[in-house]
Amino acid sequence: MLKISNLSFKYRRRDKLVLNDFSLDLNSGGIYGLLGRNGAGKTTLLHLIAGLLKPTKGEITYMGKKTWLHLPSILSDTYIVPEEFTLPNVSLKTYIECNAPFYPNFNEDDLRTNLRTFELEDIYSNGKRLGSLSMGQKKKVYMCFALACNTSLLIMDEPTNGLDIPGKSAFRRFIVGCANEKRTIIISTHQVRDIDRILDHVIIIDDSRVLLNEDVSSILNKLKFADTTDNDIIGNALYSIKSLSGASVITTNDDDSPTELNLETLFDCTLCNREKIIEIFKS
Numbered sequence: 117m118l119k120i121s122n123l124s125f126k127y128r129r130r131d132k133l134v135l136n137d138f139s140l141d142l143n144s145g146g147i148y149g150l151l152g153r154n155g156a157g158k159t160t161l162l163h164l165i166a167g168l169l170k171p172t173k174g175e176i177t178y179m180g181k182k183t184w185l186h187l188p189s190i191l192s193d194t195y196i197v198p199e200e201f202t203l204p205n206v207s208l209k210t211y212i213e214c215n216a217p218f219y220p221n222f223n224e225d226d227l228r229t230n231l232r233t234f235e236l237e238d239i240y241s242n243g244k245r246l247g248s249l250s251m252g253q254k255k256k257v258y259m260c261f262a263l264a265c266n267t268s269l270l271i272m273d274e275p276t277n278g279l280d281i282p283g284k285s286a287f288r289r290f291i292v293g294c295a296n297e298k299r300t301i302i303i304s305t306h307q308v309r310d311i312d313r314i315l316d317h318v319i320i321i322d323d324s325r326v327l328l329n330e331d332v333s334s335i336l337n338k339l340k341f342a343d344t345t346d347n348d349i350i351g352n353a354l355y356s357i358k359s360l361s362g363a364s365v366i367t368t369n370d371d372d373s374p375t376e377l378n379l380e381t382l383f384d385c386t387l388c389n390r391e392k393i394i395e396i397f398k399s
Contacts, residue, residue, distance in 0.1 A: 117142060117143055117144040117178070117179065117300065118141070118142040118165065118176070118177075118178050118269070118300065119141050119142075119176070119177045119178075120138060120139055120140040120141070120161075120165075120174070120175075120176050121139055121174050121175055121176075121177075122137050122138075122139055122173065122174035122175075123135055123137070123138040123139065123164065123171050123173070123174035123175070123176060124136050124137055124138070124171065124172045124173040124174055125157075125160060125164060125169065125171055125172045125173075126172055133172070133324075134157045134160045135157045135160060135161060135164075135324050136324040137173075137174070137324060138157075138161075138174075138321075138324045138325075138326075139174075139326070140319070140321075140326055140329065142300060142302070142317075143300075144268070144297070144298065144300055145296065145297040145298060145299065145300060146295070146297075146300060146301070146316035146317050147291065147292075147295050147301045147303065147311075147314055147315050147316045147317070148300065148301065148302045148303065148315070148316070148317045148318075148319060149303055149304075149305070149308075149311055149312075149315040149317070149318050149319065149379065150162070150302055150303065150304040150319045150321070151304070151305075151308065151318070151319065151320045151321070151379075151383050152304075152320065152321040152322055153322060153387065154306075156321055156322055156323075157321070157324070158273075158304045158321070159198075159199065159273055159304065161321075162196065162198075162271050162273050162302065162304055163196070163198075164176055164183070164184075165178070165183060165269075165271060165302070166183065166194055166196040166271055167183035167184050167185070167186055167190065167191070167194070168196070169184070170184040171184065178190055178194065178269060179193075191218070192218060192219055192220055192267070193221075193267045193268050193269060194267055194268075194269045194270075194271070195219070195262045195265050195267045195269070195270050195271070196270075196271040196272075196273070197258060197259055197262050197270075197271065197272045197273065197275055198273050199273040199274040199277060201254075201258060203246040203247060203249070203254050203257070203258065204246060204247065205245050205246065205247030205248070206245060206246060206247075207243045207244065207245060207246070208239055208240050208244075208246060208257065209240070209243070211246060211261070212224065212227070212261070215261070216265075219265035219266070219267065221265065221266035221267065222264055222265045222266065223264055223266060224264070226263065226264040226266065227240070227260055227261060227263075227264035228240060230259075230260035230263050230264055230290055230294075231257070231260050233260075233286050233289060233290040233293075234256040234260065234283065234286050234290070235286075236253065236256055236257060236260070239253070239257060251278045252278045252279055252280060252283055255275070255277075255278050255279060256279070256283060256286075259272070259275060259287070259290075260290075263290065263291075263294045266299075267299075268298055268299055268300060269299075269300050269302075270299065270300070270301045270302070271301075271302045272301065272302065272303045272304070273304050273305075274304065274305050274306070274307070275287065275303060275305065276305060276307050276310040276311075277305075277307070284310050287310070288310070288311070288313065288314050291303075291314055292314050295316075303315075308379040308380045308383060309379070309380060311379070312377055312378070312379035312380070313376075313377075315332055315377075315379070316331060316332055317329075317330070317331050317332065318330060318332060318335060318377075318379070318382070320382075320383060320386045320387075322387060322390070327386050327387070327390050327393060327394060328382075328386050328393055328394075328397065330397055332377055334397070335377060335382070336369070336374065336375060336377060337369060337372070338368065338369055338396055338397065339354070339366055339367070339368065339369055339382070339396070340366065340367045340368070340369045340373065340375045341364070341365075341366055341375045341376060341377060341378040341381060341382070342364075342365055342367070342375060343359055343361045343362060343363070343364050343365075344361075344362050344363060344365055345361065345362030345363070346362075349365060349367070350362070350363045350365055352367070353365035353366060353367050354366045354367055354368060354385065354389065354392065355381065355384065355385035355388060355389060357381065357384060364378060364381045365381075366378075366381055366382065366385050368396070
C-alpha cells in the first residue's frame with residue numbers, strides 16, 4: 117500500500133541529509149506508531165509521505181503512485197494533521213463548505229459524531245469562529261474534520277500536544293472508533309503513553325534505519341514487559357530502567373505468557389540494544 121524505497125532527502129543542496137537510503141513498507145489498515153528520537157526525521161518523513169516534499173533520491177508510492185506528483189486521486193485520499201497549523205477565522209460550517217469538496221468521502225454526520233466525542237458539538241451549531249478557539253480546541257476540531265474526510269491514509273504528527281487529560285482520553289476513543297481494515301493511520305509522537313494502548317503496529321527509526329517494524333502481537337509474542345523488584349529478573353533482563361516500583365524490565369518471552377506493551381520502555385530498549393532487537397525479530 118505505502119512503499120518507501122531508498123529514500124534520501126535534504127532541504128537545501130549544502131545541507132546534511134535528513135534521511136539517507138531509507139526504506140519502509142506499510143500494509144493497508146491499522147494504527148501505526150512512528151517513533152524516533154529528536155532529529156531522526158519523523159516529521160520530514162511524514163511530509164514526504166503526504167507529498168508535501170519531493171525526495172532528493174528514491175521514491176515514495178501510495179497505491180502504486182508517487183506521492184509528490186500531487187495526483188488528485190492521491191490527494192483526495194490522504195490527509196495529514198501536522199503538529200503546527202492555523203485555522204482561518206471563519207465558522208466551522210464555512211470551513212466545511214470550502215474544504216470538504218476536495219474529499220469525496222467526507223461525511224458531515226461523522227464530523228458531528230467526532231465533535232461529540234470531544235464535547236465540542238456546539239461549535240458546529242453556534243457559528244463560533246475557529247480563529248477564536250483555544251489551541252486545544254483548534255486541534256480537536258481539526259482532527260475531527262480530518263477523520264470525517266474518511267481518507268484511506270491519515271497521518272498525524274504529535275496529535276496529543278495541546279490536549280488536556282480528558283482530551284487525550286477522547287482522542288484515543290475516537291481514533292480506535294474510526295480505525296478499520298481499509299484505513300491506515302500513522303501517528304508520530306513523543307507522548308508514547310498517550311498511544312501505547314491503541315497501536316496495532318510499532319515502527320522505530322534512527323539514523324535513517326528502521327530498527328523495529330512489527331505488529332504489537334508479534335512484539336508481545338517475543339518480549340515480556342513487567343515492573344519488578346526482583347533483582348534476579350532485573351539482572352538478567354534484556355533491558356531495565358529504574359522506576360518508583362523497582363524497575364521496568366523487558367525480557368524475552370520464553371513461556372508465551374501475555375503482558376501489556378510498555379511503549380516507552382520498548383523505545384529506550386531498542387535504541388540501547390538495536391542489534392539485539394533486530395536479531396530477535398529476524399527469527
